[in-house]
Structures are given as structure tokens and as C-alpha cells.
Amino acid sequence: MPEFVLTVARFGFLVLLWIFVFTVVGVIRRDLFAGAKSSRLVAAPRGVGASAGHARPAKVKRGRAAHQLVVTAGQLAGTRITLGEAPITIGRAEDSTLVITDDYASARHARLLPRSGQWIIEDLGSTNGTYLDRAKVTGPTPVPLGVPIRIGRTSLELRP
Amino acid sequence: MTAPTAPAASPAVTGEMPRIRMSKSRRNAELGLLIFAMALITAYAATVEATMLDAVTPDFWIPAALVSMVFLGLHIVIRFLAPYADPALVPAVALINGLGVGFLRRIDMARADAADRANFPIFAGDGGRQLAWTLLAAIMAAGLLIIVRDHRIVSRYAYTLGLVGIVLVMIPAVLPSRYSEINGAKLWILIGGFSIQPGEFAKLALVSFFAYYLVRKREVLSLASRRFLGIDFPRGRDLGPVVAVWLLSLLVLVFEKDLGTALLYFGMFVVILYVATERVSWLIIGLLLFFGGATLAYSLGASVGGPFANFYDRVQIWQDPFADPYDAGFQPVQSLLGLGTGGLFGAGPGGGQPTKVPDVEDDFIFAGLGEEIGLFGLSAFLVLYLLIVERGLRAGIAVRDSFGKLLAGGLAFTLGLQVFVIVGGVSGLIPLTGQTTPFLSAGGSSLMANWLIIAMLLRISDAAGRPMTGSASAQGDGPAGPPVKLHGAPTEVIRS
Numbered sequence: 001m002p003e004f005v006l007t008v009a010r011f012g013f014l015v016l017l018w019i020f021v022f023t024v025v026g027v028i029r030r031d032l033f034a035g036a037k038s039s040r041l042v043a044a045p046r047g048v049g050a051s052a053g054h055a056r057p058a059k060v061k062r063g064r065a066a067h068q069l070v071v072t073a074g075q076l077a078g079t080r081i082t083l084g085e086a087p088i089t090i091g092r093a094e095d096s097t098l099v100i101t102d103d104y105a106s107a108r109h110a111r112l113l114p115r116s117g118q119w120i121i122e123d124l125g126s127t128n129g130t131y132l133d134r135a136k137v138t139g140p141t142p143v144p145l146g147v148p149i150r151i152g153r154t155s156l157e158l159r160p
Numbered sequence: 161m162t163a164p165t166a167p168a169a170s171p172a173v174t175g176e177m178p179r180i181r182m183s184k185s186r187r188n189a190e191l192g193l194l195i196f197a198m199a200l201i202t203a204y205a206a207t208v209e210a211t212m213l214d215a216v217t218p219d220f221w222i223p224a225a226l227v228s229m230v231f232l233g234l235h236i237v238i239r240f241l242a243p244y245a246d247p248a249l250v251p252a253v254a255l256i257n258g259l260g261v262g263f264l265r266r267i268d269m270a271r272a273d274a275a276d277r278a279n280f281p282i283f284a285g286d287g288g289r290q291l292a293w294t295l296l297a298a299i300m301a302a303g304l305l306i307i308v309r310d311h312r313i314v315s316r317y318a319y320t321l322g323l324v325g326i327v328l329v330m331i332p333a334v335l336p337s338r339y340s341e342i343n344g345a346k347l348w349i350l351i352g353g354f355s356i357q358p359g360e361f362a363k364l365a366l367v368s369f370f371a372y373y374l375v376r377k378r379e380v381l382s383l384a385s386r387r388f389l390g391i392d393f394p395r396g397r398d399l400g401p402v403v404a405v406w407l408l409s410l411l412v413l414v415f416e417k418d419l420g421t422a423l424l425y426f427g428m429f430v431v432i433l434y435v436a437t438e439r440v441s442w443l444i445i446g447l448l449l450f451f452g453g454a455t456l457a458y459s460l461g462a463s464v465g466g467p468f469a470n471f472y473d474r475v476q477i478w479q480d481p482f483a484d485p486y487d488a489g490f491q492p493v494q495s496l497l498g499l500g501t502g503g504l505f506g507a508g509p510g511g512g513q514p515t516k517v518p519d520v521e522d523d524f525i526f527a528g529l530g531e532e533i534g535l536f537g538l539s540a541f542l543v544l545y546l547l548i549v550e551r552g553l554r555a556g557i558a559v560r561d562s563f564g565k566l567l568a569g570g571l572a573f574t575l576g577l578q579v580f581v582i583v584g585g586v587s588g589l590i591p592l593t594g595q596t597t598p599f600l601s602a603g604g605s606s607l608m609a610n611w612l613i614i615a616m617l618l619r620i621s622d623a624a625g626r627p628m629t630g631s632a633s634a635q636g637d638g639p640a641g642p643p644v645k646l647h648g649a650p651t652e653v654i655r656s
Binding site: 013016 | 186189193196197199200203204206207210211214215246247248251252255505506508509511533534536537540543544547551554
């Protein structure tokens with residue numbers, strides 16, 4: 001076997017190896033660097049909206065949309081949940097998105113649903129009721145930004 | 161079952177916006193990459209024969225073709241059972257695995273008599289065995305994809321798996337050395353001519369258990385804390401689990417005399433703990449505990465000897481391999497010389513003398529490979545490992561339930577840590593420990609266990625990539641149970 005062929009084979013192999021590596025990178029390039037902000041490797045519902053970063057509905061005007069749910073009063077005061085596109089369940093049940101340890105809260109107390117850029121609060125038949133500011137929530141009600149939702153001793157607000 | 165759930169079926173009851181994002185399944189990309197990888201494996205075999213025999217035998221393509229058949233079979237299984245799985249995982253792993261088979265065959269040829277080299281039988285030697293193991297490993301990976309249709313099912317057996325994992329870890333420790341010891345490390349079960357490394361399989365079981373346990377406990381572990389020096393430290397009583405695992409790994413270190421395995425189990429747990437709680441303090445505590453334990457073992461080895469002597473010797477060799485280059489330091493010295501001979505571009509496939517390094521088919525495969533493909537080729541391998549780990553972590557990021565996140569993160573990290581431990585050992589960065597190089601080293605246990613990890617990552621990335629329909633619960637392909645849980649993930653409490 002001539003020396004030339006061997007040299008070509010030897011370096012050709014290395015070059016092909018790297019071409020393969022870059023082809024793999026090319027295949028996964030789209031999500032290799034994308035979405036570093038919206039997606040996190042934290043086992044928590046912030047990740048529920050992990051795929052949300054890609055396809056947020058265009059209708060929502062940025063700045064006016066609610067991006068966070070903040071607990072303003074009660075035992076969990078200071079807690080924030082980043083809103084994705086999944087509904088948020090609130091209650092004492094373990095599988096709720098926001099588990100509140102409030103004596104006046106029911107296991108499945110209320111639910112926040114996104115609907116075309118608006119968040120809707122809905123009482124799930126709780127014992128002590130859900131209040132939007134002072135008014136009792138009876139049916140699905142849109143929640144404006146900054147208006148307190150009261151559940152027992154806990155207050156929640158939507159923030160941009 | 162495998163067909164994507166029809167978008168029309170999205171229940172409007174939940175009121176959630178039926179967002180239908182057509183995720184492309186990307187299986188054709190996987191097929192293309194796989195064919196590329198197989199071409200590379202064939203090219204490698206041809207180059208080896210051209211260099212070693214000065215001629216390419218007409219049968220040179222057969223081992224590569226057999227490997228290709230195995231992985232194409234796996235690809236077809238994935239097409240049906242995990243259509244939305246990550247397209248980069250299998251080709252990257254297949255390339256490493258296939259080149260490993262090729263390299264082992266090359267070592268067999270170097271060890272055979274010069275006259276027999278040209279027609280060295282395909283199924284003989286380490287290379288032939290590795291070929292058979294590859295087939296078995298691919299079958300096991302396919303089997304896992306068939307049995308586990310939804311990774312969340314695994315969490316139901318978490319405690320059983322945890323027990324199985326601990327038993328698997330402990331078996332070699334309690335067996336008499338005659339049945340479990342090779343080169344001073346008690347990691348095997350030796351029956352007849354066979355050796356099984358149960359610790360390899362324990363990894364998957366233990367990660368599943370850790371993930372499940374920490375999904376349950378992470379609120380306590382991440383909430384209750386005291387702030388000190390700007391970092392939140394957990395309460396004393398919450399340190400229980402991490403101390404327990406630390407003790408377990410220390411026992412592994414003492415009884416199995418293997419630093420690498422101990423480091424692997426402990427690192428695995430600490431990182432899953434970190435992912436679950438998002439607390440840097442766990443990493444700090446973990447590192448402190450590990451270095452404390454290692455220093456303790458080292459000083460005990462110096463003064464008492466006994467079970468710690470092996471670890472002490474390894475550290476001594478690591479500090480100065482050239483102190484005793486013909487006896488104690490022979491292996492690391494040969495490995496370093498091999499890597500040095502390889503230089504930047506290597507001696508070319510088949511052009512080096514990897515057989516000079518003892519155990520080159522096993523622990524030191526990276527040194528043997530490095531002599532022939534050089535730093536340039538080795539970095540390609542390292543980048544491939546990096547990409548595999550990245551794909552695993554990405555699957556963890558994208559999947560929607562906490563258990564899946566922790567499982568994928570833990571498994572991907574375990575693979576990465578194992579590569580670090582062995583490549584670090586071979587290149588002299590850390591004391592050498594007897595870990596296998598994932599997918600590359602000769603050995604069935606390691607190959608099968610690591611392919612099982614890849615199969616699990618494929619399953620999780622499939623769940624993550626599946627197009628979402630109206631309710632999150634509809635994405636599992638099992639029968640929709642009556643209690644419709646809105647999220648797989650329970651609670652997050654984030655302090656501002």
C-alpha cells in the first residue's frame with residue numbers, strides 16, 4: 001500500500017470524524033442554544049411551560065400580559081410562579097401547582113386558566129370561597145393585573 | 161399506541177388553549193447520521209487493515225456491517241416505539257460503540273501471529289465478543305423501550321429499584337475475593353469464565369430511586385434552610401440522606417477498593433439533589449464531604465493500611481507515576497507514553513502499538529486509541545460524549561414531569577462523570593480507578609448498562625418531544641385514568 005494512500009486514509013478518517021461531530025451539532029443546533037431562559041433543568045413547574053418559549057400566541061401584547069403569579073400575603077408570601085401556558089391549580093392537595101398551607105383553603109380550591117392572553121380564575125367548589133379583590137368568585141372571572149385574589153389568609157396577584 | 165395523539169381529541173373542558181405545535185419526529189435525520197456513523201466505522205476498519213496488513217482484505221467490511229445491522233434494527237424499533245426521541249443520541253453512541261468494536265478487533269489482530277492477521281476470524285477475541293455484546297445491548301435497549309412505554313411508570317417501582325441497586329452494589333463486597341476481585345478492586349462477580357460487573361446495572365436502579373425520593377422530599381430540602389455567607393445551607397436534620405449515601409460510597413471505597421465507583425455513586429446523588437433543590441450549598445457540602453472522605457481514606461491508608469491500602473497506593477502512583485516505571489507505575493507510564501507518542505494527529509489507525517499498555521482493551525482504551533488518532537481524534541470523542549450528555553440534560557429540561565427531569569438529569573450526568581473519572585485517570589488528572597469508558601471498553605456489563613441508560617434517555621426525550629395536546633395528561637399513551645392530574649409536576653416554591 002503506497003505511503004500516500006495511508007496518509008490520506010489516516011487524516012481523512014480524522015477529518016470525517018470531526019465532520020460527523022459537526023453534522024450532529026448541525027442536527028441539534030436548533031435547540032442547542034435556544035431557549036436557555038424559558039427552559040430550566042429544575043424539576044419544577046417553571047419547566048411546565050418549558051416548551052412555551054417557542055410558541056407564545058402572537059395576540060398577547062408584551063408588557064401587559066401576566067408573567068408571574070406572586071403570593072403577597074399568607075404563609076407563602078414572596079413565592080413566585082412563572083406563568084407558562086399551563087393552568088395553575090391552587091389548593092392544599094399535593095399535586096396542585098401552588099400548594100398553600102392555609103387552614104381556610106380546600107384541597108382543590110381554585111384554578112387559574114390562560115385564555116387568549118387573559119388569565120381566568122375559577123373556584124373549584126371550595127368551602128370558604130375565592131375572592132377577587134372583594135367580590136366572591138362564582139363563575140370563571142378574568143383576573144386583571146395587580147388585583148389580589150384572596151384564598152383564606154393567602155393573597156395572590158398577577159404581575160407582568 | 162405509538163401514533164401521535166390526534167390534535168382533534170384535545171378536550172376543551174380544561175379551558176386550556178389547545179396549542180398544537182407539530183413537533184417533527186426527526187427520525188430521518190437520525191437515519192442519515194446513523195448511516196454516516198456506519199460509513200466512518202467501515203472507513204476505520206479499512207484504514208486499520210491497510211496500515212497493519214498493507215492490503216485491505218475482501219472481508220474487512222463484515223464486522224462494520226454487522227454493527228450497522230444491529231443499530232439499524234434499533235433505529236427501526238425507535239421509529240415505532242419512540243418516534244419523537246432525540247435524533248442525535250443513537251448515532252453518536254453508535255459511532256463510539258462501533259469504533260470501539262473496530263479498535264478491539266485491531267488489538268486482537270496485533271496480538272495474533274503475523275501470519276493469522278489477514279484472516280482473523282470475525283467472532284474471535286475481544287472484538288468478536290464485543291460485537292456479540294453490542295447485539296445484546298441493542299436488544300436490551302429495544303426491550304426497555306418496549307417494556308417501559310412511559311418513563312413515569314418507573315417511579316412506581318422506585319423503592320424496589322433502590323433495594324435492587326444497593327444489593328447489586330453490595331454483592332461484590334460481601335463475596336470472597338476469589339469470586340470478586342480483579343486487580344485489587346472487588347467489583348465483579350466471577351462465575352466460571354464469566355465476569356459480571358453488577359455495579360454498572362446498579363447505576364440505573366439507583367438513579368431511578370434517587371430521582372423518586374428527591375421528587376418527594378425536595379420541598380423540605382430546598383425550603384428549610386439557614387443563610388450563611390450568602391448561601392442557603394440546609395438544616396442539620398435534613399442532611400440525613402446525603403450523609404447516608406456518603407457513608408454508602410465510603411463503604412464501597414473500603415470494601416470494593418474502588419475510588420471511581422464511590423465517586424460515581426456519590427456524585428450522582430449530590431447532582432440529583434442539586435437539580436431537585438437548586439441549592440448550590442448541596443454541591444459545596446458534597447465536594448467537602450467527598451474530599452474529606454478521600455483525604456481520610458488516604459491518611460488511613462498511610463497509617464493503618466488494610467482496606468485503605470489500595471487507595472493509598474493508587475494516589476502514590478498518581479502523584480509520581482515515573483517513580484517506579486517498571487512495576488507499580490508501569491500501566492500509567494505506558495499510557496502516558498502512548499498518548500505522548502500519538503501527539504496531535506496520532507500514528508494513524510493501526511499504526512501505533514497500543515498492546516504495550518496493559519489492559520488497553522479495558523480501562524486504558526482511551527490511551528490506546530489516543531496513540532493512533534491523537535489529540536485531534538480524542539477531542540472528537542470527548543465532544544461526542546459531551547453531546548450525548550447534553551442531549552440527556554436537554555431531555556431533562558424539556559420533559560414536563562419532575563421525576564423525568566431528575567431521572568434524565570441524573571442519568572446524563574452519571575455518563576459524563578464516568579467519562580471524566582476514567583479519562584481523568586488515564587490522562588493522569590486524578591488517581592486512576594477501574595472504571596470502564598462508556599460504550600468503548602471491552603465488557604458486556606458496561607455496554608449493556610450504558611445502552612439501558614441511553615434507552616431511558618430516549619424514552620424521556622420522546623415524552624418531551626411528543627406534540628402537546630390539550631391536557632397534559634393526554635400525552636401519556638396509557639389509558640387515561642379517572643383522576644386527571646393537570647401536571648406531572650407537583651409544586652414549586654421559589655423564593656424571591
